[in-house]
Amino acid sequence: MNARNAQADAGFVRIDRLTKRFDDVAAVDNVSIEIAKGEIFALLGSSGCGKSTLLRMLAGFETPSEGTIYLEGQPVSAMQPYNRPINMMFQSYALFPHLTVWDNIAFGLKREGMPKAQIEERVEEMLRIVQLKKFVKRKPHQLSGGQQQRVALARALAKRPKLLLLDEPLGALDAKLREETQMELKNIIKNVGVTCVLVTHDQDEAMTMADRIAIMSEGRFRQVGLPFEIYETPNCRFVADFIGKVNLFDGALTEDAPDYCVVTTPEGVFYVNHGVTGTEGMDVTVAVRPEKIGLSSSAPTDTSRNAVTGTIVTNSYYGSASIYHVQLATGKRVLVSCEHSSRHDEHFQRDDPVWLCWEPESLVVLRS
Amino acid sequence: MDSRFGRFWLAMGYAFLYIPILTLVVLSFNESKLVSVWGGFSLKWYGVLAKDEAVIDALFLTLRIAFFSATAAVILGTLAAFAMVRYPRFFGRTTFSAHLNAPLVVPEVITGLSLLLFFVMIQNLLGPVEEWGPFLTLFKNTFGFPEERGAFTIWAGHASIGMAFAAVVIQSRLIEMDKSLEEAAMDLGCKPFQVFYLVTFPQIVPALLSAWLLTFTISMDDVVTTAFLSGPASTTLPVLIMGKARLGLDPTINAIATITVAIVACAVFAGSLYMFRQEKKLAAEAAAAYRDAD
Numbered sequence: 231m232n233a234r235n236a237q238a239d240a241g242f243v244r245i246d247r248l249t250k251r252f253d254d255v256a257a258v259d260n261v262s263i264e265i266a267k268g269e270i271f272a273l274l275g276s277s278g279c280g281k282s283t284l285l286r287m288l289a290g291f292e293t294p295s296e297g298t299i300y301l302e303g304q305p306v307s308a309m310q311p312y313n314r315p316i317n318m319m320f321q322s323y324a325l326f327p328h329l330t331v332w333d334n335i336a337f338g339l340k341r342e343g344m345p346k347a348q349i350e351e352r353v354e355e356m357l358r359i360v361q362l363k364k365f366v367k368r369k370p371h372q373l374s375g376g377q378q379q380r381v382a383l384a385r386a387l388a389k390r391p392k393l394l395l396l397d398e399p400l401g402a403l404d405a406k407l408r409e410e411t412q413m414e415l416k417n418i419i420k421n422v423g424v425t426c427v428l429v430t431h432d433q434d435e436a437m438t439m440a441d442r443i444a445i446m447s448e449g450r451f452r453q454v455g456l457p458f459e460i461y462e463t464p465n466c467r468f469v470a471d472f473i474g475k476v477n478l479f480d481g482a483l484t485e486d487a488p489d490y491c492v493v494t495t496p497e498g499v500f501y502v503n504h505g506v507t508g509t510e511g512m513d514v515t516v517a518v519r520p521e522k523i524g525l526s527s528s529a530p531t532d533t534s535r536n537a538v539t540g541t542i543v544t545n546s547y548y549g550s551a552s553i554y555h556v557q558l559a560t561g562k563r564v565l566v567s568c569e570h571s572s573r574h575d576e577h578f579q580r581d582d583p584v585w586l587c588w589e590p591e592s593l594v595v596l597r598s
Numbered sequence: 599m600d601s602r603f604g605r606f607w608l609a610m611g612y613a614f615l616y617i618p619i620l621t622l623v624v625l626s627f628n629e630s631k632l633v634s635v636w637g638g639f640s641l642k643w644y645g646v647l648a649k650d651e652a653v654i655d656a657l658f659l660t661l662r663i664a665f666f667s668a669t670a671a672v673i674l675g676t677l678a679a680f681a682m683v684r685y686p687r688f689f690g691r692t693t694f695s696a697h698l699n700a701p702l703v704v705p706e707v708i709t710g711l712s713l714l715l716f717f718v719m720i721q722n723l724l725g726p727v728e729e730w731g732p733f734l735t736l737f738k739n740t741f742g743f744p745e746e747r748g749a750f751t752i753w754a755g756h757a758s759i760g761m762a763f764a765a766v767v768i769q770s771r772l773i774e775m776d777k778s779l780e781e782a783a784m785d786l787g788c789k790p791f792q793v794f795y796l797v798t799f800p801q802i803v804p805a806l807l808s809a810w811l812l813t814f815t816i817s818m819d820d821v822v823t824t825a826f827l828s829g830p831a832s833t834t835l836p837v838l839i840m841g842k843a844r845l846g847l848d849p850t851i852n853a854i855a856t857i858t859v860a861i862v863a864c865a866v867f868a869g870s871l872y873m874f875r876q877e878k879k880l881a882a883e884a885a886a887a888y889r890d891a892d
């Protein structure tokens with residue numbers, strides 16, 4: 231692929247300073263993003279943060295108050311939903327109850343005026359992709375939730391949209407089915423090769439399915455990045471707290487060098503092996519994930535590691551791992567998760583005094 | 599003991615509802631002219647009716663008005679319901695809503711009177727219709743309006759009252775309908791009108807049918823509004839019955855009423871049969887689905 235093509239692919243979907251206000255309240259607030267061709271992009275955020283509103287603007291059901299959406303460089307925000315080469319899979323699936331599975335999938339193709347033979351071929355193909363050949367004559371109410379979900383997917387893919395929108399695609403399924411379906415859905419989308427924007431409030435779903443994730447809150451993007459970037463290098467307190475479990479220590483930046491810094495907190499003085507752009511004395515928060523903390527009954531010999539003492543408050547054994555709540559001298563509680571990689575790992579009980587230690591590189595300094 | 603007690607009250611309830619109607623039906627077959635005397639079984643009064651052109655005319659006029667006013671009411675009611683449900687804000691929505699529901703709460707006498715005044719006013723404003731060109735003249739020659747009141751004014755009145763009832767029925771169906779169905783249709787390439795007839799319409803057909811039946815029966819037994827709006831050559835069945843009853847109990851009234859009850863009962867029966875069939879079809883489909891799932 232030459233450089234020019236790669237460039238076109240990078241900005242396949244371009245959202246430019248998009249804002250949507252309902253009665254002066256911004257549901258989506260000045261959002262800009264570029265999505266590459268073939269990418270699965272997830273919008274992740276808690277309820278009411280504006281995910282659906284953003285998705286509905288892409289589909290054309292809401293008109294942006296400000297900003298523009300470009301698809302392959304062409305502005306589409308003024309186009310009617312029925313003219314956009316974009317299809318959506320609805321959270322409630324929105325299958326037409328009076329039509330059979332076959333007719334539901336063929337619905338969009340018929341509106342296009344596609345020749346009959348071609349429609350049949352395309353519907354066949356879709357049925358094969360979602361493995362629903364046996365059910366063509368059924369009506370939606372005769373299908374299970376998982377089957378309905380696949381019909382909805384087939385219907386949205388049938389027109390070969392340039393952009394596929396999924397609003398909580400697995401929200402209506404129970405937990406077990408959801409896990410199985412996540413990978414299946416991702417495989418289908420990747421095989422078809424369609425660019426996809428996915429809305430979810432389930433972080434596991436976003437992590438497993440998406441190439442890139444945007445964390446949203448109050449209508450804004452707080453961080454956009456690869457799943458591991460979001461988890462390992464959150465850029466603010468909100469993101470660190472939102473994704474996974476985290477221990478946060480508020481303190482002040484007391485030393486700042488290009489390759490390390492020191493943060494002093496009431497719980498202790500922590501060494502971080504990367505510099506931050508900030509002034510000494512400023513308020514910062516350091517974050518450490520529970521699985522990056524080690525527990526031991528004696529003081530660590532390696533003095534380069536950060537270490538504090540505490541007492542076990544609760545211990546829960548899960549077989550593959552144990553989760554401990556540890557109370558520090560300041561009264562702060564720290565969550566620690568120990569993977570049992572050996573059969574003879576040390577186990578701690580309630581009220582046991584312990585040392586907690588973690589590597590300088592396990593810490594992330596958050597400035598907001 | 600409890601169940602027997604319950605059954606007793608159930609029977610009392612049915613008796614309360616149906617004995618008057620049964621009495622009427624039985625009396626319509628009474629040979630004797632007197633209500634208090636059973637003179638033996640006879641179809642005499644039906645024979646009298648069959649020869650009574652006024653009654654036959656009234657019956658067909660009533661059915662015709664009911665049919666067309668129910669149809670008009672359902673069409674207008676659908677439009678109104680759509681405006682109310684799908685457009686949360688438009689200029690004058692509150693006023694529109696109040697006017698739409700007015701016939702449900704305003705006493706019928708007032709509705710009838712105001713409609714009458716309205717039609718008279720139009721007649722006065724227009725003056726001799728011939729001056730307004732061939733179209734209105736044709737209109738007058740066909741419907742008799744605005745020169746005089748009759749079938750047309752009754753139809754218009756019934757349609758406007760029926761529209762309120764139809765709108766209520768259809769609104770509730772539209773509200774419970776998943777809005778994303780319409781969005782999905784649009785997403786898949788339907789223009790707004792296609793969305794309506796390909797997706798919305800099939801979803802609201804049952805509501806349209808029940809709205810039609812409801813407005814049909816409302817029109818069929820309406821007396822008050824009809825009395826205000828009818829002209830010399832347009833007497834509907836209920837108005838005719840009222841008139842006859844005022845002149846004393848005539849057994850032909852019983853026969854007319856029995857025929858009316860029969861028509862209504864047929865309509866209700868057809869409606870339930872349709873529902874029953876529909877349910878059976880759904881059950882059969884579901885059963886078939888489980889069969890070929892294995």
Ligand SMILES: Nc1ncnc2c1ncn2[C@@H]1O[C@H](COP(=O)(O)OP(=O)(O)OP(=O)(O)O)[C@@H](O)[C@H]1O
Nearest residue numbers: 252253257275276277278279280281282283284431
């Ligand atoms: N049609 C509307 N009119 C007024 N306010 C709206 C409308 N649609 C959404 N909002 C508001 O915009 C905000 C964002 O809503 P949105 O539906 O996008 O949230 P969401 O992130 O999808 O949440 P959820 O996970 O609960 O679906 C909410 O505060 C909501 O109340």
Ligand SMILES: [Mg+2]
Nearest residue numbers: 281282283429
């Ligand atoms: Mg939502």
